Amino acid sequence: MKEDKNGQITGIGLISGGLDSLVATLLLKLQNINIIGLNFKSPFCVCDKAYKNAECGLNLYKEKFNIEVIHKQKEDDYLDIVKNPKFGYGKNLNPCIDCRIYILKKAKEFAKEVGADFIYTGEVLDQRPKSQHKQALKIVEKESNLEGLLLRPLSAKLLKPTILEEKGLIDRSQLLGIKGRSRKIQVELAKKHNLLNEYFACGGCLLTDKSFALKAKDLINYNKNLKINDFRILKYGRHFRYKNAKIIIGRNELENNMLLQIKKVNDIIMSAKNVKGPTTIIQGKIDDDVLEFAAGLTLRYADFMEMNGIVLYRSNNSEEERELNATKVLEEFYKPYIL
Numbered sequence: 001m002k003e004d005k006n007g008q009i010t011g012i013g014l015i016s017g018g019l020d021s022l023v024a025t026l027l028l029k030l031q032n033i034n035i036i037g038l039n040f041k042s043p044f045c046v047c048d049k050a051y052k053n054a055e056c057g058l059n060l061y062k063e064k065f066n067i068e069v070i071h072k073q074k075e076d077d078y079l080d081i082v083k084n085p086k087f088g089y090g091k092n093l094n095p096c097i098d099c100r101i102y103i104l105k106k107a108k109e110f111a112k113e114v115g116a117d118f119i120y121t122g123e124v125l126d127q128r129p130k131s132q133h134k135q136a137l138k139i140v141e142k143e144s145n146l147e148g149l150l151l152r153p154l155s156a157k158l159l160k161p162t163i164l165e166e167k168g169l170i171d172r173s174q175l176l177g178i179k180g181r182s183r184k185i186q187v188e189l190a191k192k193h194n195l196l197n198e199y200f201a202c203g204g205c206l207l208t209d210k211s212f213a214l215k216a217k218d219l220i221n222y223n224k225n226l227k228i229n230d231f232r233i234l235k236y237g238r239h240f241r242y243k244n245a246k247i248i249i250g251r252n253e254l255e256n257n258m259l260l261q262i263k264k265v266n267d268i269i270m271s272a273k274n275v276k277g278p279t280t281i282i283q284g285k286i287d288d289d290v291l292e293f294a295a296g297l298t299l300r301y302a303d304f305m306e307m308n309g310i311v312l313y314r315s316n317n318s319e320e321e322r323e324l325n326a327t328k329v330l331e332e333f334y335k336p337y338i339l
């Protein structure tokens with residue numbers, strides 16, 4: 001334990017941007033503990049604050065506590081646990097227990113680098129049935145080699161004291177004993193300390209989303225050497241698996257632009273000729289049948305009244321554009337291929 005010359009200890013906070021980690025931080029700041037925030041991002045994160053023009057919880061750390069939040073990315077090794085989690089999945093493709101262990105191991109490395117004394121999270125006992133029951137919290141602490149050094153300020157009074165509490169470096173009596181899903185106490189505290197006016201949920205995790213999980217499983221099944229950024233494209237467009245190819249159709253201008261940014265070198269880019277319509281990306285094994293099907297889908301989602309029309313396509317690495325006569329695919333024919 002390395003207290004500084006003022007006798008202060010330093011904690012690394014796993015900061016999601018949501019209410020729980022904010023209040024956990026508040027409890028420690030009230031004890032005058034040094035905090036460095038650590039926020040992990042990945043292509044599986046959803047943050048809709050930008051769309052809603054709402055305040056992002058992460059901004060509050062600087063504003064209210066003068067705390068620096070360091071951003072880190074989950075890397076390709078994260079995919080090992082998405083594909084094969086030691087402690088299993090939650091409802092969909094979310095390997096929550098393994099995910100917490102992964103993050104905490106990285107946080108431990110970071111704590112070592114900056115000479116911090118402990119790590120804390122905004123976890124609440126029994127808030128999530130599968131990953132935050134008492135046994136799960138113990139597993140996470142043990143597997144991340146943080147026994148005695150992982151504090152959960154919101155539920156601390158219901159859990160074994162950490163070394164910091166035992167040594168009196170953190171006052172356990174000022175921590176909480178919250179259990180369950182209600183956020184009433186957290187909201188009251190946040191309001192009392194003028195941190196926010198309303199409860200906000202920050203973002204979310206796409207691995208818990210049924211439809212995203214289906215697309216992610218399909219991606220895993222068809223690709224051996226995946227990188228974590230390969231999952232980015234699953235956030236945009238309508239996805240179809242047709243034979244060994246993947247067809248992705250933008251749903252609006254924003255998605256069309258995103259698809260064009262994310263596409264890979266060998267992908268085919270397609271659009272309807274002379275009419276407004278989607279950008280279509282085709283990946284995987286592409287033959288004439290795949291091209292024809294993708295062209296029919298592209299017409300189906302374009303502003304085009306007739307059944308037959310022309311689409312333009314080119315491979316990503318070529319400027320040469322080709323034309324293809326196509327016929328709209330009707331829903332009864334494309335439905336089985338929707339992911």
Ligand code: SF4
Binds near residue numbers: 099
């Ligand atoms: S919901 Fe997603 S980010 Fe959160 S612990 Fe589970 S897998 Fe990790």
